[in-house]
Amino acid sequence: MIRRINDTVIKHIQGNLMTYFFVLLFFMIGISAGAFMSKALTETENKELIGYLRDFFSIVDSKAIDNFSILKQSLLNNFQTGIIIWVLGVTVIGIPFILLLIGLRGFIIGFTVGFFVKQMGLKGVIFSLVSILPQNILIVPATIFIGVLGISFSLMLIRSKTRKNKQYNIVNQFFLYSTVIAVVHIVITVGCLVEAYISPFFIKYLSTYM
Incomplete structure (x- = not known):
């Protein structure tokens, strides 16, 4: 069973190498742009964000963390992205918007990590590792995978309209597309559970040293 899944995943990646290349490219561009933007903040913007960061650490250090609220917000944010990509995938004009969404996800990560590192140096690197990395080990690959699926499905719709001699079972393909995306949302x-219940534990522990 595991071997069959591995073979299916490898076959999928091999069949969509160019799509993965462009999706990863936009994600990396987003990270780079976010990191650059964190360094290009004005003095006023820097002070505002530093003040917000200090308030955050003081709240975390003095109050109990509402893990369930974090979980709800994380689920809302990530499911919203996944659903938007799913919807864009069933349109023939959704490809550039999917790439922009992936780039935006990279931008947010790049900006956040860049700001932490800029303001706290090595402590910022450590804080990023424990607060941002754990959940994104699962969420980022899953989101990229959904983005590739959305683009692939959109390209299939375009081919079905331009190649009249080639038959596509759109209904079956749509069902498969939707099912796979639903399964990926389990990941x-x-x-999101990691973000809500594991990362806050490390954040609270480290907040006393920040």
Whole structure:
């Protein structure tokens, strides 16, 4: 069973190498742009964000963390992205918007990590590792996978309209497309649980040293 899944995943990646290349490219561009933007903040913007960061650490250090609220917000944010990509995938004009969404996810990560590192140096690197990395080990690959699926499905719709001699069972393909995305959201849910119940533990522990 595991071997069959591995073979299916490898076959999928091999069949969509160019799509993965462009999705990863936009994600990396987003990270780079976010990191650059964190360094290009004005003095006023820097002070505002530093003040917010200090308030955050003081709240975390003095109050109990509402893990369930974090989980709800994380699920909302990540499911919203996944659903938007799913919807864009069933349109023939959704490809650039999917790439922009993936780039935006990279931008947010790049900006956040860049700001932490800029303001706290090595402590910022450590804080990023424990607060951002754990959940994104699951969420980022899952989101990229959904993005590739959305683009692939959109390309299939375009081919079905332009190649009249080639038959596509759109209904079956749509069902498969939707089912796979739903299954991938299980992985995203696990990532959200990590963000809500594991990362805050390390954040609270480290907040006393920040």
